Amino acid sequence: QKEVEQNSGPLSVPEGAIASLNCTYSDRGSQSFFWYRQYSGKSPELIMFIYSNGDKEDGRFTAQLNKASQYVSLLIRDSQPSDSATYLCAVNMMVTGGGNKLTFGTGTQLKVEL
Amino acid sequence: DAEITQSPRHKITETGRQVTLACHQTWNHNNMFWYRQDLGHGLRLIHYSYGVQDTNKGEVSDGYSVSRSNTEDLPLTLESAASSQTSVYFCASSESRGMNIQYFGAGTRLSVL
Numbered sequence: 015q016k017e018v019e020q021n022s023g024p025l026s027v028p029e030g031a032i033a034s035l036n037c038t039y040s041d042r043g044s045q046s047f048f049w050y051r052q053y054s055g056k057s058p059e060l061i062m063f064i065y066s067n068g069d070k071e072d073g074r075f076t077a078q079l080n081k082a083s084q085y086v087s088l089l090i091r092d093s094q095p096s097d098s099a100t101y102l103c104a105v106n107m108m109v110t111g112g113g114n115k116l117t118f119g120t121g122t123q124l125k126v127e128l
Numbered sequence: 129d130a131e132i133t134q135s136p137r138h139k140i141t142e143t144g145r146q147v148t149l150a151c152h153q154t155w156n157h158n159n160m161f162w163y164r165q166d167l168g169h170g171l172r173l174i175h176y177s178y179g180v181q182d183t184n185k186g187e188v189s190d191g192y193s194v195s196r197s198n199t200e201d202l203p204l205t206l207e208s209a210a211s212s213q214t215s216v217y218f219c220a221s222s223e224s225r226g227m228n229i230q231y232f233g234a235g236t237r238l239s240v241l
Contacts, residue, residue: 046227057218057232058171065227102171106228113178114228115186116161120170 018105020119028127033090035122037103047086048104093126130155134219134233147206149236151219159222160202164215177202209240
């Protein structure tokens with residue numbers, strides 16, 4: 015089982031619709047969770063992070079966390095063509111000897127169609 | 129504005145050569161990280177550092193080394209480049225270990241021929 019799993023997609027949604035991206039993780043001790051957006055040929059860009067159960071909203075983006083079920087999701091409302099990108103889920107996991115590392119999923123490709 | 133810069137942006141080298149990729153951040157972050165990104169594997173951690181003189185191995189550290197002599201820089205060295213090390217390399221930094229909110233540089237595309 016992969017530590018962080020995402021559906022690779024592509025996920026196609028029409029412009030103006032809600033895009034729902036999902037991520038599951040294996041480490042129950044994980045405390046913080048991140049969504050990065052990566053355009054083709056570019057570096058990952060932090061969109062949101064969440065560490066408490068429930069929802070966190072920032073503009074058109076909502077991150078949802080359910081620690082009991084070990085999943086985190088990202089909702090994008092009123093999707094725009096500029097949202098077309100790969101979305102990476104990252105989980106902050108403890109490492110042996112102290113400290114933390116981010117473990118990334120392989121990403122979900124989102125396509126917003128006109 | 130504070131930033132994290134990587135150089136070079138593109139590099140072509142031959143197998144067996146030593147290559148060093150630079151990473152410089154002006155956020156004064158203690159934590160710095162090197163990743164490689166390959167199709168089908170996503171981002172994988174190579175090495176990381178929590179401060180000056182501190183370095184740690186990540187999940188794909190074989191064939192790579194880092195050193196941290198100051199807060200701003202974490203150069204990544206490929207001791208003897210191999211074709212399997214053809215990849216896109218990203219450097220990142222974060223302020224605290226706890227939340228570990230990482231910000232990425234623009235990346236270096238390395239081809240080993």
